[in-house]
Amino acid sequence: MRHHAHSTRSQLGRRIITGALGAVLAGSMASALGAGYPDKPIRIVVPWPAGGLVDLPARLLADKLQAELGATVIVENKLGAGGTIGADTVAKAPADGYTLMVTTSAIAINQAVGLPQPFNLRQDFQPVAPLAYAPLILVTHPTLGPQSLADLIARARARPGQLNYASAGNGTPGHLAGEWLKSREKLDILHIAYKGGPPAMTDQIGGRVDFHFANAAVALPQIMAGKITALAVASDRRMPQLPQVPTMAEAGEPGFNTDQWIGLLAPRQTPAAVIERLNEATSKALGDPQVREAMTRSGITAADPASVAQFDAVVGADLDKWTSIVRTAHIKVE
Numbered sequence: 418m419r420h421h422a423h424s425t426r427s428q429l430g431r432r433i434i435t436g437a438l439g440a441v442l443a444g445s446m447a448s449a450l451g452a453g454y455p456d457k458p459i460r461i462v463v464p465w466p467a468g469g470l471v472d473l474p475a476r477l478l479a480d481k482l483q484a485e486l487g488a489t490v491i492v493e494n495k496l497g498a499g500g501t502i503g504a505d506t507v508a509k510a511p512a513d514g515y516t517l518m519v520t521t522s523a524i525a526i527n528q529a530v531g532l533p534q535p536f537n538l539r540q541d542f543q544p545v546a547p548l549a550y551a552p553l554i555l556v557t558h559p560t561l562g563p564q565s566l567a568d569l570i571a572r573a574r575a576r577p578g579q580l581n582y583a584s585a586g587n588g589t590p591g592h593l594a595g596e597w598l599k600s601r602e603k604l605d606i607l608h609i610a611y612k613g614g615p616p617a618m619t620d621q622i623g624g625r626v627d628f629h630f631a632n633a634a635v636a637l638p639q640i641m642a643g644k645i646t647a648l649a650v651a652s653d654r655r656m657p658q659l660p661q662v663p664t665m666a667e668a669g670e671p672g673f674n675t676d677q678w679i680g681l682l683a684p685r686q687t688p689a690a691v692i693e694r695l696n697e698a699t700s701k702a703l704g705d706p707q708v709r710e711a712m713t714r715s716g717i718t719a720a721d722p723a724s725v726a727q728f729d730a731v732v733g734a735d736l737d738k739w740t741s742i743v744r745t746a747h748i749k750v751e
Contacts, residue, residue, distance in 0.1 A: 454514055454691050458489040461681075462518045464503025467494045470634045473715050474548040474679050475519035481702035486694075499588065500524060501534055508536035512684035514691035519548065522677045522735050523590065529739035530588050530750045538736060544729045545681040545692055546699035547720035549712050552652035553594055553630040553675045554637075555665070556645045561627055566649050566668035569628060570602050577605035583617040583629035586610050588750040591617075593742060594630035594651055594675045600746035601670065621645055630675065633658075633716035651675040657713065678731060679717065696725050 461479055465471040472494065479490040495503035500523055510516035528538050536542070555566065563569040573580045584592035587610045599606055609626055611617035614635040620626050622644045630651060637658055639645045649668040650656050653676070665673035681699055683692060700722035702708055709719040723731070742748070 454694055455486055455488040457515060458491055459486070459514070460516050461490060461492050462503045462507050462516065463492060463494050464496065464500035464518070464520055465494070466496060470551055470632060470715075470717065471519055471521055471679055474712060474717065474719075477708050477711055478519065478548060478681065478699060478702055481705065481708065482695075482698050485698040485701055499527060499532070499586070501527070501532075504542075505535050507682070507684060508541040510684055512686035512688075514683060514687050514695065516684065517545070517695070518542075518682045519679065520682060521551070521679050522732075522739075525732065525736040526590060526593060526739050527588060529736060529743045530593070530748060531743075532588055532750060539733065541685050542682045543685045543687055543692060544732045545683050545725065546696045546703075547678055547680045547723050547728050547731065548699070548703070549679040549717040549719050550652075551677045551679060551717045552633050552650050552656060553590060553677075554633055554640070554647050554656075554659070554662070555628065555649045555651060556621060556631050556636055556640065556647050557628040558621060558624045558626075559643070559646050560624060561646075563628075563648065564646070566663075566665070566670065569648060570604065573602075573604045573606055578607070580604075580627045581607040581609050583609050583611055583621060583626040585614040585617055585632070586612060590675055590677055591630040591632070592750075593739065593746075593748060596746050596748045597673070597675075597742050598670070600748075601673075618645075635716075637716040656718075658716065678720075678735065680720075680728060680732070692725055696728075 461475055463472050463475045475492050479492050483490040495506055500520060504518060504520060504524060507516055507518040524538055527534055557563055557569065563572055582595045584595060592608065592610065595608060614632045617629060618631060618635050618639060621629060622639060640647045647659055647662045649665045650659065650662055651665050651673055653664065653674045655662065655664055703719055703722050712719040
């Protein structure tokens with residue numbers, strides 16, 4: 418009996434030692450991967466068009482990573498299915514730090530509204546670092562009349578079923594923002610979905626739509642030119658480019674924040690040491706005044722450097738927020 422107990426303790430001891438040794442070896446391998454990384458070109462997939470909202474910060478980051486990491490960094494625009502095709506490429510890529518993605522919180526919105534995606538944001542991707550934040554701006558045509566959010570809501574109530582709002586497409590941030598406002602204020606307004614932000618803006622300038630939550634990068638030049646009127650910024654702070662325009666909260670809608678994050682993601686099983694290396698390099702890039710100024714000029718706000726854990730929390734909270742909005746506002750995307 419004593420021999421059996423001794424044998425059991427010996428086996429248990431061997432398992433503990435083996436497990437501990439395995440953990441040490443795994444940690445050593447991760448450290449080694451981080452130390453030798455990178456030793457070949459890095460590809461950053463952007464699931465959105467060249468020259469657009471996401472492309473600019475991706476290319477600014479690529480230039481800085483190339484200098485910081487001493488490796489070639491290539492940006493590849495891989496379009497299709499509202500960002501799904503490019504994201505799926507990254508989700509299924511080897512988790513070695515050589516295939517990355519710069520995308521927006523549209524990936525969280527798509528999951529929140531239940532659009533079919535061959536991946537899961539939280540299970541298949543590892544957030545690395547934020548790059549920028551892009552607010553939506555509530556805009557209208559100067560001839561419509563409303564000079565404030567309160568005026569617009571009053572007009573919508575006085576003319577039920579007659580006002581419409583545009584969006585860059587079903588399931589886009591602008592669509593959800595419009596439905597959120599509609600739900601909060603119990604408005605009877607019509608949604609018109611366009612195939613992208615520019616055509617929606619063209620009809621806004623032409624006075625063929627009443628209002629919409631427009632991407633800041635698309636809206637700013639038209640606001641500055643006086644072709645459209647900005648009523649509010651759907652962010653928790655005013656935009657430096659539009660200091661006179663109130664936030665949605667200041668205009669009477671507390672908690673109405675639809676800031677999109679733009680960030681760097683990697684396949685989920687990428688070694689922690691590689692993720693940390695990329696996070697550090699990205700933080701250095703965000704500290705460059707020229708990078709921050711270039712983002713400001715394009716209508717987005719450079720993110721403050723954040724740890725991997727901090728950005729992971731932002732992505733998780735964003736998914737939870739949009740899932741809750743979709744549920745409470747009864748938003749359906751056909």
